[in-house]
Amino acid sequence: GIQVEQSPPDLILQEGANSTLRCNFSDSVNNLQWFHQNPWGQLINLFYIPSGTKQNGRLSATTVATERYSLLYISSSQTTDSGVYFCAVGKKTSYDKVIFGPGTSLSVIP
């Protein structure tokens, strides 16, 4: 099956700083989503981005499917950005289920 790695595993930022989170995957995928899990456990959909670039406010994401990675950019971080960021990938086939990466734990301090 597909292997998914996320880096860094942990990140501490001062409020206002920018950051880049990375998701690497071991095989070609046509199905990729970024989530934010807040401290209360809610998993929030950030981007469905199997390829290309998307932006939503202070967040943006880029997936380069041919090179097997995706990046999530957080600009001007706020304390509400704290939590765990997961990428999930899949191949849209019955033989490959969706795989979640191990996550990046982000703490934004005032």
Next chain:
Amino acid sequence: DTEVTQTPKHLVMGMTNKKSLKCEQHMGHRAMYWYKQKAKKPPELMFVYSYEKLSINESVPSRFSPECPNSSLLNLHLHALQPEDSALYLCASSQEEYLLGYTFGSGTRLTVV
């Protein structure tokens, strides 16, 4: 309506109890999922329903019994659980099976005593 609603939010049950978790969505999604998540780990797939039929059972013990009464509802029946089953249980839905674009519910935090 772009939400998945899960109830209850918290549940404490004894090892001999029977309880049910409920999940509801009204987005017209045809795939619904149960995930289990332990602290500091990613969600772990338990069951997938596609068009109201069980599509995937990830070798989950029989003390967990899923049910999909209709295209909007998903239940997880719990019986004779063990303390190690304590976890966050998440329901999700997507337009089709194997297609991301998941919407997750807020989860049920289950404690087995």
